[in-house]
Amino acid sequence: MTESTDAPASDGAASDGTAGTDLLLLDTASLYFRAFFGVPDSIKAPDGTPVNAVRGLLDMIATLVTDRRPDRLVACWDDDWRPAFRVEAIPSYKAHRVAREEPGTTGVEEVPDKLTPQVPVIVEVLAALGIARVGAPGYEADDVIGTLTAREVARTAEGDGAPVGPTDRARVEVVTGDRDLFQLVDDAAGVRVLYPSKGVKHLELVDQARLAERYGVRSGAGYADMAVLRGDPSDGLPGVPGIGEKTAVALLDRYGDLAGVLAARDAGDAGLTATQRRRLTEAADYLAVAPKVVQVARDAPVGDVDDALPAAPADPEALDALTERWGLGSSVRRVLEALSR
Incomplete structure (x- = not known):
């Protein structure tokens, strides 16, 4: 994966000509799964552990911060990949992805063996960087995204309500490889989706015009x-x-x-x-x-979030140790360079 580290335009525009976003929400699992399958598993730590998903996700974040110029950023998390309220309504919901049954849960998700040990590393690196990682008990990342989007729209509701066009700065941009989140697209509220059709350097900007063109529907x-x-x-x-x-x-x-x-x-x-x-x-x-x-939840139990984009790592010593242990040098450096801008 080759990621851009070019300096952003001086007028505040994102690298694709749009004006970036106030709040960037990452569908984190969707992105690290894409990184895992898109980056060779020959990318390994010094001890031989694959770190392709870790490095791929970090490279995505570096590129997104550089290109989208967000004021705030949240890595949204699946605290529950298969919520009970959805399974109770439709028992077949994600049933084909259950690897094994486990008491007190709706099942353990089937995850590639080489990806499983990388997820805790992602958690630690995000914490050391100071990037907000937010989940909600009993809910998926989609619901966290829906809730934070609804809050941001309500917070900015005093605006003039004019639709936000493709070249305007968005209030919220959602980065996801899951089309389910197209339902959040709302031009008047300034909400759009960035869909990585061919990697994070080829993001499809999904607004209402794109929904009409591609799917024939008028709105999210x-x-x-x-x-x-x-x-x-x-x-x-x-x-x-x-x-x-x-x-x-x-x-x-x-x-x-x-x-x-x-x-x-x-x-x-x-x-x-x-x-x-x-x-x-x-x-x-x-x-x-x-x-x-x-429909994604708009009222998941998400607490207050410190979502400010960090200019420097929250825990430099921990970040240095993680970088050395897992061989993340170039990827961490790209993220730090993007944040410092």
């Missing part, structure tokens, strides 16, 4: 409604059998949102074919609970 909320109807095999969500993405988008375009589609079903609206009405009726139990599973 529309994307969530489409995901409910379509389902998502990667998360174990069945969707409505026989209603794929194209049909889901057509129904939402006709009736406005999921509530409108269900109202049309219940009213026997002539705009629905007999087959569509039957499929929606047969899936009534699923449709009653699926929005709770698909």
